[in-house]
Amino acid sequence: MEAINYLNPTAQMILFSALKIGVVFGVVMTAVAYAVLVERKVSAWIQNRVGPNRTAPFFINYLPVIGPLLVRLGIFQPAADGLKFLLKEDFTPSYVRKVYFWLAPAITVIPALLTVAVIPFGSNLGSEKMVIADLNVGILYTFGIVSLGVYGIVLAGYGSNSKYPFLGSIRSTAQMISYEIAMGMSVIPIFILTESLNLSDIIRYQAENGWMILKQPLAFVIFLIASFAETNRLPFDLPESESELVGGYHTEYSSMKFALFFLGEYANMIASAAMMVTLFLGGWTLPFIDALNLPASSLLLGLIHIGVFFAKMAFFMIVFIWVRWMLPRFRYDQLMDLGWRRFIPLALANIVVTALVVALFNN
Amino acid sequence: MSTKVVDRAPLTFYERTYLPAILGGLKVTAKHFADTVFKGNSVTMQYPEERWVVPEGYRGAPYLVKDQDGATKCVSCQLCEFVCPPKAIRITPPGADGLTADRKNAEKMPKEFEINMLRCIFCGMCQEVCPEEAIFLQKDYSITGENRESMIFNKEKLLKLGGTHAGIQKWKNKLEEAQAQETFPVDAQ
Ligand code: SF4
Numbered sequence: 001m002e003a004i005n006y007l008n009p010t011a012q013m014i015l016f017s018a019l020k021i022g023v024v025f026g027v028v029m030t031a032v033a034y035a036v037l038v039e040r041k042v043s044a045w046i047q048n049r050v051g052p053n054r055t056a057p058f059f060i061n062y063l064p065v066i067g068p069l070l071v072r073l074g075i076f077q078p079a080a081d082g083l084k085f086l087l088k089e090d091f092t093p094s095y096v097r098k099v100y101f102w103l104a105p106a107i108t109v110i111p112a113l114l115t116v117a118v119i120p121f122g123s124n125l126g127s128e129k130m131v132i133a134d135l136n137v138g139i140l141y142t143f144g145i146v147s148l149g150v151y152g153i154v155l156a157g158y159g160s161n162s163k164y165p166f167l168g169s170i171r172s173t174a175q176m177i178s179y180e181i182a183m184g185m186s187v188i189p190i191f192i193l194t195e196s197l198n199l200s201d202i203i204r205y206q207a208e209n210g211w212m213i214l215k216q217p218l219a220f221v222i223f224l225i226a227s228f229a230e231t232n233r234l235p236f237d238l239p240e241s242e243s244e245l246v247g248g249y250h251t252e253y254s255s256m257k258f259a260l261f262f263l264g265e266y267a268n269m270i271a272s273a274a275m276m277v278t279l280f281l282g283g284w285t286l287p288f289i290d291a292l293n294l295p296a297s298s299l300l301l302g303l304i305h306i307g308v309f310f311a312k313m314a315f316f317m318i319v320f321i322w323v324r325w326m327l328p329r330f331r332y333d334q335l336m337d338l339g340w341r342r343f344i345p346l347a348l349a350n351i352v353v354t355a356l357v358v359a360l361f362n363n
Numbered sequence: 364m365s366t367k368v369v370d371r372a373p374l375t376f377y378e379r380t381y382l383p384a385i386l387g388g389l390k391v392t393a394k395h396f397a398d399t400v401f402k403g404n405s406v407t408m409q410y411p412e413e414r415w416v417v418p419e420g421y422r423g424a425p426y427l428v429k430d431q432d433g434a435t436k437c438v439s440c441q442l443c444e445f446v447c448p449p450k451a452i453r454i455t456p457p458g459a460d461g462l463t464a465d466r467k468n469a470e471k472m473p474k475e476f477e478i479n480m481l482r483c484i485f486c487g488m489c490q491e492v493c494p495e496e497a498i499f500l501q502k503d504y505s506i507t508g509e510n511r512e513s514m515i516f517n518k519e520k521l522l523k524l525g526g527t528h529a530g531i532q533k534w535k536n537k538l539e540e541a542q543a544q545e546t547f548p549v550d551a552q
């Protein structure tokens with residue numbers, strides 16, 4: 001450990017960043033795997049089914065009570081799923097446009113993972129801030145990167161060169177232009193209030209002045225609904241819509257390429273959940289308890305903060321999963337109507353009102 | 364033609380906010396969730412351990428049956444082989460001086476009797492046509508094998524799976540009738 005102190009600041013920064021990237025990547029991947037499991041289990045329960053309850057590794061026999069319980073909960077299912085994806089035949093149909101076909105899955109996953117970089121998922125451990133990149137334009141970066149994910153879907157549809165994926169990607173384009181603007185505008189009032197684009201600053205502001213969801217409920221609702229569209233979740237899963245378009249944009253994909261889309265979708269959900277927690281639910285802070293509201297002074301508190309953040313994120317993940325079974329899919333003209341004629345005016349009004357209030361009462 | 368115009372009440376403002384739909388969805392899903400998790404009301408059947416109760420008259424795999432004395436009922440008439448639409452049955456008859464039947468009232472029994480379960484369509488024609496009531500469609504529905512060869516069931520296997528069918532005892536009845544006739548008291552007044 002001593003050796004770290006002798007390194008120059010740049011080397012330290014690189015070392016710690018690499019460490020954080022490694023850990024966060026690992027955690028996000030695990031979270032994705034288990035989000036899939038939770039999705040399968042919760043979906044099963046809502047439909048009066050049981051869900052995955054069979055996967056049992058060989059050592060399970062040595063665990064008396066816990067073992068069978070874990071198997072029933074499907075704890076080992078993600079490992080089996082992952083292995084299955086790796087071992088499956090990777091089939092490329094003869095009629096696809098190869099370059100785009102191969103590029104598309106990567107373009108879907110990478111932005112989803114990149115957004116995680118600016119999320120402050122905890123206060124600090126020791127003197128290290130728990131955010132990979134404490135960007136001053138964090139939120140702009142997020143919006144910039146997130147929209148790139150849509151290109152993956154569009155390219156997948158174009159590259160597949162067949163009708164269902166094509167329809168899926170057309171819908172995806174229509175969907176993106178209808179929610180992205182509203183989503184972007186819905187967060188502007190937050191910056192008016194916090195006077196910063198840095199996500200860590202936004203959390204600090206919320207720790208001092210109360211959570212954003214209480215001050216900007218309308219912005220929260222718009223952002224929440226837009227993130228359903230963003231992550232292609234029901235009721236806005238138009239690009240995918242299994243029941244109409246077979247599998248939508250990923251109809252022609254198999255094996256690991258399909259797994260990448262899958263991963264992208266869930267990584268996107270995790271990123272959206274993290275954004276909502278950061279912007280509206282105070283990030284890693286909990287009000288009323290000072291130790292939890294201020295940056296951590298000890299290692300344990302630092303870990304608790306990370307735990308709080310993950311708990312809030314898990315809540316949003318459950319919301320994402322649950323809503324899937326609550327609402328039927330929107331038609332895509334309905335989605336566009338919703339985006340253009342309801343949310344954009346509402347978001348604009350919200351900006352104006354917030355600005356007026358700030359201008360009139362803050363001086 | 365008269366047209367009936369159905370009045371559609373315009374949605375109220377509350378309904379247009381979409382909130383009732385969301386609440387309704389929440390109620391339904393929460394109910395089912397609670398039902399499954401807390402009351403254990405799941406519709407899933409844990410397949411290999413729990414099995415579906417097969418109804419009477421179900422047409423499962425055709426097997427050869429034995430009679431009440433454990434003897435082979437089939438007399439190798441090959442009618443089933445002939446009638447089988449997908450040609451799933453293959454019978455090797457005993458030939459002129461081959462096996463004789465292991466029961467009374469029958470002249471022969473098949474040397475080999477094979478049903479290819481991959482070809483069989485479970486139509487029940489063989490059962491219908493058999494003059495000896497020797498083949499019956501039973502209740503097996505999960506017939507699996509590791510290769511094509513293992514899906515061809517031979518005589519031994521078919522007889523073992525088929526078991527004893529003591530329900531219809533055609534030849535026992537015939538025998539009794541014949542015997543009864545021989546000892547028929549001829550009363551000369
Ligand atoms: S059930 Fe039909 S298909 Fe199967 S062996 Fe009998 S006659 Fe052939």
Ligand code: SF4
Nearest residue numbers: 437438440441443493
């Ligand atoms: S099973 Fe019946 S129909 Fe088929 S050969 Fe035997 S006696 Fe004839």
